Amino acid sequence: MYPTVQFIHSYWAYLVVLVLFVASINAIIGYASNKEYGATNFRIALFTLIISHIQLLIGIVLYFVAPYFQVLLEKGMGEVMGDSTLRLYIMEHPLMMIIALVLITIGYSKHKSKLTSKPKFKTLAIFYTLGLLVMLSRIPWSAWL
Template sequence: MYETIQFIHSYWAYLVLFMLLIASFNGIIGFAANKEYSATNFRIALFTLIVSHIQLLIGLILYFTTPYFKMWAEEGMGGVMADSTLRLYNVEHPLMMIIAIVLVTIGYSQHKKKLTSGPKFKKLAIFYGLAFVVMLSRIPWATWF
């Protein structure tokens, strides 16, 4: 079961990153070009929100089924924090991904409250862009390639 969840989590991450990139650029271009906010822009933002939340749920399931999680009991807090690999998988990656998903959620919620196109695009560009950078900062790149 662990391998299946890890496989899904790893490949769903490509979709999340792709959608965050598209949504971020959509927000930047829409704001810079002073475009009118349309149903397509709403769908891009919503789909990005949905795929990122699905990734969070898959990631939480994976977190509690991974062998790394058992290291909390075996090594303790000091042991996990002293080992860079354990710290990445048990602390840094989960925490930063949760922060990124919170940024996506805030950006989506904030953009819905705006009445005109400029501020909508601006909120999406800022929050989705920050979420994209946060995600890129703590992806375990060694296991991706």
């Protein structure tokens, strides 16, 4: 089960990063050029939210079936914190991805309450870009590329 879930999580991550990047750029361009917020912009923001939440669900399953989790159970948190690879996979990556997802979710929720286009784009640009930066900061690049 672990190899299958890891495969799905790894390749879905490419989609998440790509779509989040597109959504961030779309929001920045919309804000900078005073575009009218339309149905396409809404769909991009919503699609980004949905696929990132799906990635979270896949990641939660992966967290509990991964061999790294067994190390945590067997050796404890002290051993995990002493090993940079284990710390990345067990603590840093999951925590930062959850923070990134919280930022994306807050941005999406807050943008819906705005009445005009410029504040909608501004809210999405801020929160989605912050989410993207947080996400990029803790991707395990050695395993990803």
